[in-house]
Amino acid sequence: MQTSDPTLAGHPALNERTQHLLKFLVERYIRDGQPVGSRTLSRDAGLDLSSATVRNVMADLEELGYLRAPHTSAGRVPTARGYRFFIDSLLRIKPLDSREIEVLRRRIDQPAQSGAEMARSVSDLLSGVTRLAGIVMLPRRQTMTLRQVEFLPLSECRVLAILVLNSQEVQNRIIQTRRAYDAAELQRAANYLNAQFGGRDIQQVRKALLDELRETRDSLDRLMQTVMEIAEQTFETAPESDDYVVAGQTHLMRYADLSDLDKLRQLFEAFNQKSDLLHLFDQCLHAGGVQIFVGEESGCGVLEGCSVVTAPYGVGDRVLGVLGIIGPTRMAYDRVIPVVDVTARLLAEVLDGQRD
Amino acid sequence: MQTSDPTLAGHPALNERTQHLLKFLVERYIRDGQPVGSRTLSRDAGLDLSSATVRNVMADLEELGYLRAPHTSAGRVPTARGYRFFIDSLLRIKPLDSREIEVLRRRIDQPAQSGAEMARSVSDLLSGVTRLAGIVMLPRRQTMTLRQVEFLPLSECRVLAILVLNSQEVQNRIIQTRRAYDAAELQRAANYLNAQFGGRDIQQVRKALLDELRETRDSLDRLMQTVMEIAEQTFETAPESDDYVVAGQTHLMRYADLSDLDKLRQLFEAFNQKSDLLHLFDQCLHAGGVQIFVGEESGCGVLEGCSVVTAPYGVGDRVLGVLGIIGPTRMAYDRVIPVVDVTARLLAEVLDGQRD
DNA sequence: TTTTAGCACTCTTCGCCTCGGAGTGCCAAC
DNA sequence: GTTGGCACTCCGAGGCGAAGAGTGCTAAAA
Structure with missing residues (x-):
């Protein structure tokens, strides 16, 4: 995970208030999936500003490329760049509580006959918990x-x-x-x-x-x-050693953002094709932690409108593979990130326990 | 495959002309996916009848449950019962020519390391050739x-x-x-x-x-x-011995008939769930040839709007499993049926050759 | 200088209407 | 039994207007 330094490369400093508004807007958009207008922010963001002031701020954020308006009278929506800033600098991740971790641990710590079986069960788990598509690369031979x-x-x-x-x-x-x-x-x-x-x-x-x-x-x-x-x-x-398992693709069919049937079909074909995604995952193998690609950042055309959250898993210092999820850019990062992170760690623990 | 006896149970005898019109209508609907009107039949069916006469015939066919009209002014569309009659009594199957068979044979006769690998490759083949979803049950252990x-x-x-x-x-x-x-x-x-x-x-x-x-x-x-x-x-x-492999699900996303995203999602979930479809395939294990389920005939709600064409495959008199395709009811039966049939036979041949 | 109220403007969405086209059902004539 | 004719129904596209949401801009207030 990246640090929360607001002066990251390419990101001009934003004052406190602007950051707060951006954060609130992204969170609200993630929650509702609707463009967010100035009135809503003025009313709910807790800053006691008039909608006119908020409009000025939003205009600035649009200028900077963090937001865009689907059309003149429709509020604002985060851009990929907006999500990126949100994730890097604004997001506060809620750690999973120990009960949840325990549930995950129990689901992961099932005896598996093979790496493939393990990968299937873990990707099922990921997709079930996040209600997104879960992906697990098979352990590299x-x-x-x-x-x-x-x-x-x-x-x-x-x-x-x-x-x-x-x-x-x-x-x-x-x-x-x-x-x-x-x-x-x-x-x-x-x-x-x-x-x-x-x-x-x-x-x-x-x-x-x-x-x-x-x-x-x-x-x-x-x-x-x-x-x-x-x-x-x-x-x-x-x-066959370079391969992965996908579960819960059907969850992606519930998001209106991806309702364009043709886009969705291309995405599913990419899941079958595998080569593009494998290339992406290879990049994550040695990232040393959770990695997030928003929209086209991945360089993979079919992933437009999608984000990918990955984490490498391994035993000791040996990286065995990568796991993660794919979902609409509009996903609950604050929840998904710790789930992916913890799952990778738990899997490492379990594999370590089986080493002897 | 069933015989082409037009006096099957529940099917009153239809005169030659009526059968011809029904056949033409179903074929046209399969080709274009549009409701077919009386003018089209009168003009193209080659019977030299006025549209009024055709309308009378169509009204009879609707009465008998072979056709229905989506709405008052929209021509007719075959019902499940209509497809059933078409398949049992009207369809003339074009056998594959020997070149095509040779192509299939070569694709099937690849060395496979395991039954699962073989099943994957054959279902890929089926889905590629028919542009529908291909399914192959793993050989029963x-x-x-x-x-x-x-x-x-x-x-x-x-x-x-x-x-x-x-x-x-x-x-x-x-x-x-x-x-x-x-x-x-x-x-x-x-x-x-x-x-x-x-x-x-x-x-x-x-x-x-x-x-x-x-x-x-x-x-x-x-x-x-x-x-x-x-x-x-x-x-x-x-x-894990009772299992199957699906390929080319994405083909199903191209059919407007199934464009209802929610229906499609349920169908995909049924592919993952497996139990319903396995039950259906079990029925086909000992059918001794190609078997076709149109729409809800399968008794499986999610298959509404879909047809399933299956054939058992085996070695000698031992049935090892079932293979087939799933697609919209509006599929090119005259082509799909021989493809499924021949694939099952070729697979039997290949498996037989590997027996020693 | 920043914030705000006000206002004109834009754009979407919805309901409503109209109109043309496609197709039907029915009837009376052949 | 077949056909031409005709009234009817229904869908779909297009136009129109009103309502609603949201914006940008400006000028005044803080």
Whole structure:
């Protein structure tokens, strides 16, 4: 999360009163979804100003690009820039109370058979709590710890490789080999790999294998040849490893802001397409905390009118993935931000607890 | 597919001319999505009748419940009953030409690592070809052939069970045991199960295990006790086994018939909910061919305005699952039906080829 | 200098009306 | 049984006016 320094780059200092009015306007717009007029602010903002004065202030804010008027007689609405300033400088986040945190913890701390199952359940949780679309990237395979590897001969030249990762996750891969191996050979290869690499993460394993191969290319004994041929395919980066799970897309259909059916369709297609959003999430992987994209800030056309709130999750100092929500720019940031933040932290805790 | 006998239950005989007009009207409505008036029919249906005569016929068809008029001056639109008659008695299905079939075959005959992957790719295919939402139920686990089973000790009292099914599909399951087993014990148990049950389907295995258990409850030796405890959990019907995959939901957002955002949302929620649709598909499992539900015929409220076309797929005489599409009632049945039909057949072929 | 009251102006929304077009139902004639 | 004719209904587009909301500007007040 960014600090609340009102003199951020590109943001001229606003006096107290102006900030207060902007804050009130954004909050009111988030609540009602209707353009907010000067009378409303004059009456409800608690500043005891006439509507004329408020109008002057609003005109200034429009000039600065924080507000815009849908048409001449319709009050003002925040722009992306307005939301940005609101989020960075005006928003006071209410921390979740401990009861709510407990509920989240219990929902997250369910035994899951796999990373994919975990991701599904957490994105369900996010979407249920925020009533927006929840997104969870699958834990990246490279950062997972290898617990155990086994090989099973299936048929002539087909071997089933089984990886046990993080003690929870099991991944299979059927690999084609150049020659047939018998069970004993495969067992020896597995034993070797387990002894050598058990407890290290996949990335290290791949690197070590490559080094080994380079150094002793020609002098490999029979066992090591077996190991090399099979391990090479086994530890290839899985193509499916960069992926995410979306839940609760239907919530987005309730917002009039997004009622343009065609826009909505494009957004849903982007969820299926995945590449654009994955690119966005990759940027968040090493952000070290909650990150917020308002409207087109994300650089992703289909996200016009949408905001994205993300947080990386991981174990210790290792980032495993990113989770977050997508909703209309007009969302309750003060609630959504802590939910995303806490969910990421709780998930880290739970994964940490499962490490052994 | 039903026969084209025009005297089906509940359907009074219609003379040739009336049938022709109904057929033309339905086809035109499917093409344009606009109510069809008497002038259009008189002009284009090729019968050389005045619009007044056509009006008389249409009034009869409305009386019989095949057509309805959205309002007084808006031409006619088919009712669910009208579509039903059209499909059962009037529709002439154009078989796919061999080029198209070849394209489908190539898309289906991709190596897949698992049933889920296969289901995803086939539902993608269905939705791409028909521009509707494609649905594929995952192959039911009970009907799969057990090729091999292995057990891996993970930690104290946790065992990883690996099932190789149909030589293509690998399933894992982590099971909790009452006492710790060592690798040798597990190996013996696996050997026993493989020798005894390899090549049979899961359903038979479960049944045989239960029988065995009942007959020799007290006299089990140590090996058999091991086998029983572990196998029991391994062969439990997986909860995720009844599931399906949807692709191309976004196509449904293009149809003005479904433009009611709220209806659409409910439909999408039903896709996520799954239970209603699963119930519907279960009915199709043993239908022995293409099955069509028009509008509320399915008994499923959210499917109002939608039709569902399904076909079971399987290997030999064993039904593995159901696939199909969902779209607006106003869909090109003459094309969709053969696509669904052929896809199911091709999938059967491909799965059959992979059996060994 | 800042704030405010007042006023003219703009723009949307709604109801109301009208009008043309599309399509129907019915009747009488063929 | 089929057809032409005609009155009727209904929708949709467009125009009009009133009400309401909100603005910008100006001149006076603080």
